[in-house]
Amino acid sequence: MAAALTPAIYARLRDKATPHNWTLDQCIQTGVDNPGHPFIKTVGMVAGDEESYEVFAEIFDPVIKDRHNGYDPRTMRHPTDLDSSKITSGFFDERYVLSSRVRTGRSIRGLSLPPACTRSERREVERVVVTALSGLKGDLAGRYYSLGEMSQREQQQLIDEHFLFDKPVSPLLTAAGMARDWPDARGIWHNNDKNFLIWINEEDHTRIISMEKGGNMKRVFERFCKGLKQVEHLIQERGWEFMWNERLGYILTCPSNLGTGLRAGVHVRLPFLSKDPRFGKVLENLRLQKRGTGGVDTAATGDTFDISNLDRLGKSEVELVQLVIDGVNYLIECEKRLERGQDIKIPSPIPQFRK
């Protein structure tokens, strides 16, 4: 945001407001309050509603372009593809890959996003989503746990399973107003098999997560797509839909999550490769990102890394998951070669967008 906002843009946009009365200063407050982050280049602005991306396009578009490697919302279209049958080689060597996970977010059209929503709107999001989820069946059937009402035991259970989310402490999020009225209308839903999980009213209206131990990324993604489609169908039956458009794909609170909103990743052991000075370059060319196993604001401990796609916008879900699968397989190959005393090659960089 700070790289893109000029006094002239500020002057032109400062008296505008979205139909929900969200303003420029409210979009940028988090970026003003948080000059920088030790590990990542933060975005520094958020949307308060779907229309923010239109009304404040003059500032959002350059931020989006800069963040998403040249993706131009004015001229380009974002592809959505949730057909998991297209995925190949989606089963990793489990001596290296400990777990596999895919997450995204979805916003309910017509209701303000977490920085801006009123208590009623937030409660409405909860009602709409929980009602829809209660319609899931078979291996997706599950249960909702409201954050405000959960028992001590339920809470401990959810913590042990690594499902529980807590009130945000990151100043990036609190400065944007997302933690207001906590824990009102926040909760966690998960299926009985404990491999499909939905967060309600945390940083987005919903965050949808499919995960399991081991390396069967294909199955994780299959469940992900099936679950997403069923939830979408269930809310449509009641007259709701997800925020989506051709230029930006799925609309979420943070511009960094536009497009697919998808982060597909693994926890993988790479003791040799992680000590090789070329590790960073290999990841970069594969369009992958490393994080600590605690998630976005953590550093890695030991030799186990969270490896996931860097990109969100401009490539479809299928493309990104395939990219992660191929990339992680390549990393494992490198690891094995280094184990055997053989050398590795830095792969050529993956092209950014379909021409």
Add this chain to the structure above:
Amino acid sequence: MPFGNSHNQVKMRFSSDEEFPDLLAHNNHMAKVLTPDMYARLRNKETSSGFTLDDVIQTGVDNPGHPFIMTVGCVAGDEETYEVFKDLLDPVIEDRHGGYKPTDKHKTDLNPENLQGGDDLDSNYVLSSRVRTGRSIRGFCLPPHCSRGERRAIEQLSIQALDSLEGDLKGKYYALKNMTEEEQQQLIDDHFLFDKPVSPLLLASGMARDWPDGRGIWHNDNKTFLVWVNEEDHLRVISMQKGGNMREVFTRFCTGLTKIEELFKERGHEFMWNEHLGYVLTCPSNLGTGLRAGVHVKLPNLSKHEKFGEVLKRLRLQKRGTGGVDTAAVGGVFDISNADRLGFSEVELVQMVVDGVNLLVSMEKCLEAGEGIDDLMPEQK
């Protein structure tokens, strides 16, 4: 984070019941007073700068309770807040300030000659003495609500006024964002530096927005008179020194404040003040005098006595840790200050602290000597 008048219109599309916050787990003054009916009556109102009911109460909704103190749970965004939202704030004020009624008048007395004694608190026990208050500049919004432009204007006005101080009050301004490493370390060592608030009570009300823009510290060359600009209030004015000469601390406090007020008036600005609420500040707990006069005092024996709490209560005093409001005491050294702010004048409050601390030290000495303190138990003030 404040949303102001425009966003308030969005909420009006939903019913009052749908918007009413969940306060079941809450224990603060706001939660005790706010009813669904009151919410319904007040929710479409706003001050002329656009501060709304939800802006007033957000901090109380986001912070159900505090381990050491009963928090207020609401803030003002401008002077008018106390009028427009009287229905909520009057009972909060009454509850917080010992039964102070909407019809009561508050007395201001900044004449240090009216203080009796206070120059000789026993410095074997009293390590330091301090008096602080706050002031708001009329016509500007308060820290939860002010724009960057307003905050910068307040800073500029303050710098101009403070730069005109002379004699033992002459000093220098250090803007938080321009400070050198060296200046910063010096201010930390002097215990002058304030940092970006971390307390969720303050953050939730929006006071830390745009940090450190427009914030700074001014102090005199002698390092006994200090002004914080744009932290929790427009101005926080502090007089402090080591030892037990509270009288000197208070005299400098009054002289400095009076002079600063004069300098502001010369430039066409006055402080927010009225007959009923005294000096108007961001937090309702600081209305009236906004004054906290206190000492750091060694009370290792008395603090372990079962009647310690009762004594403090009768003397209308409050204990804190030596780190300030959100801390616990360390090594038997306590921060002891007046519990009241409103309904007593500045002189009356400092007198209570002087007399009270003298008594506490006498009790400590008795206990040291193995004697009881029952004869010394005070009446309820």
